[in-house]
Amino acid sequence: MQLTDDIKCSGCGVTIQTEYKEKEGFIPKHVVLKHDENEPIYCQRCFRIRNYQEYASNDLASEDYIKVISQINTKDSLIVLIVDIFDFSGSFLPNIKRLTGQNDVILAANKVDLLPSSVNKEKILSWVNELCQDEGLQVLDSILISSKKNIYIDELLELIKKYKNNRDVYIVGSSNVGKSKLVNQIIRRLSGVEKDVLTVSYAPNTTLNFVGFPLEDGTTIYDTPGVLNKHQYLRYLTKTSLKQSIPQKEIKAQIYQLDPEQTLFIGGLARFDFLAGDKCGKSNVVLYFSNNLSIHRTKLENADKLFEEKRYTLLTPPYSPNEALPRFVKTDFHMRGTGKFDIVISGLGFISVRAPFHIVVHAPVMVGVYLRKAII
Ligand SMILES: Nc1nc2c(ncn2[C@@H]2O[C@H](COP(=O)(O)OP(=O)(O)OP(=O)(O)O)[C@@H](O)[C@H]2O)c(=O)[nH]1
Ligand SMILES: [Mg+2]
Missing domain, CATH: 3.40.50.300 (P-loop containing nucleotide triphosphate hydrolases)
Structure with missing residues (x-):
């Protein structure tokens, strides 16, 4: 293959270059020259993703x-x-x-x-x-x-x-x-x-x-x-956590019957507090998250301590403070009346719950947390 300015990577579309190893589009010169023009050509980054399942995120502003x-x-x-x-x-x-x-x-x-x-x-x-x-x-x-x-x-x-x-x-x-x-x-x-x-x-x-x-x-x-x-959870997860948090297969709905003043942790990624309140008795909730995420139930009064002590060990992912998530903030959902709703954490999953309920969600600031009519 002739070395010209307009060779594009067949995998990601980036312009191929042979000068800067650390920059996008790199392929060693001898590889380009040896390459059969009729075959797809892959930059080093694509080659590594395709052959070694390497994680190569690229921050496109x-x-x-x-x-x-x-x-x-x-x-x-x-x-x-x-x-x-x-x-x-x-x-x-x-x-x-x-x-x-x-x-x-x-x-x-x-x-x-x-x-x-x-x-x-x-x-x-x-x-x-x-x-x-x-x-x-x-x-x-x-x-x-x-x-x-x-x-x-x-x-x-x-x-x-x-x-x-x-x-x-x-x-x-x-x-x-x-x-x-x-x-x-x-x-x-x-x-x-x-x-x-x-x-x-x-x-x-x-x-x-x-x-x-x-x-x-x-x-x-x-x-x-x-x-x-900005409001998708994926944006804040690093390699180790990402694979576990993104659902790969058909999601198995998980059903919980919760008493007031109980908390559910979605790994260490988010937390739902089920509060007592006017007419909010037991809640039947259905969770739709990656099957690889573990769910922990605890009493609300113990939840802060558990999060502080067991984050990165029992409540995972994330697995270490190096995978820094933005600070957590609370979003309060207080529904009276009737009807079935989903509380969604953008990109991570959702819970489905019947009104009336009073639920406080803890999730990283920036990540979208919202209420919709139940879809399932
Ligand atoms: N479960 C499931 N996963 C999918 C499906 N389509 C794609 N994926 C997965 O989603 C991830 C992203 O797929 P890509 O095709 O690279 O997504 P893209 O939209 O091209 O992403 P960018 O190139 O970053 O813009 C990969 O892990 C895919 O295996 C699907 O239909 N179902
Ligand atoms: Mg793509």
Whole structure:
């Protein structure tokens, strides 16, 4: 392969360079020169993620992200906006209208394999549509998919075909929602290449630039970079904790019957205090978190002491003070009346509980903690 300025990494889109080992896009010169032009070429970072599952997070500042991604609004194209169904609000790109301009948008809510299989998918989809409306985003169509488990990918491709009108397609969304995994599934269908071409990783900011692939009709489909929003828990977790905290498989709902004045710890990452209060008796709560996170129940009066003494040992992750989380703050939810609600910690999971209740959530400042009507 000739060494030119415009060789791009096939895995993340970064420009290849052979000078600076510590900088993005590095490949030793002799490797580039020996490389077969018809084969994908991977920068050192992608090579390590792909072959050694190395954790290589890259902090893409949100201004840089906006600069890159807003190139799309000048192009007449079809946007496929990807959100993570497990963290819809957290992974919904703020300013999406500004980024996509007047372009048509299809919404694909990914990672549907994480939801318990008993969940009513129609209900989830109508909830997704409501949220889009709340966000002021008009979409042509919406669909639930799983890029990892290959669920409804053909149906999404049908939608893309239906709406693309000979335009290029951009797969857009926050970091870690599964854009590259989706594009790999699409490439697999088009080219028959089994191996993932694009680099996929649980670490944030894996894709660094646009990476385009030709479609059958002569247009191009682009994978794009993502950013983590400030209110997503993932942004504050380091390698050790991240793998355990992000759900990897179908979530097993965990049911607890709690007396007033009891506390539940979600590892050392968050805490729910169930307070007594007018008419708040026993609470039946259902927890939806990564199956790898351990839950500890204690009396509210012992909770502060337990957290102080057992954080990093019993209450994990995080595993050491080196994995510094922002300080914890409390959010108070006092619901009277009736109805079933979810209290969500953005990116980590949620509990489902019936009103009336009085619950105080402790979670790192910045991380989004909010109440919604129950989705399950
Ligand atoms: N459970 C589940 N995990 C998924 C799915 N799709 C992707 N993932 C996982 O989510 C993580 C992120 O996937 P990527 O495809 O790298 O996400 P991305 O949106 O391209 O991320 P950036 O390149 O950082 O913007 C990886 O650990 C994937 O294995 C899915 O459908 N279900
Ligand atoms: Mg990616």
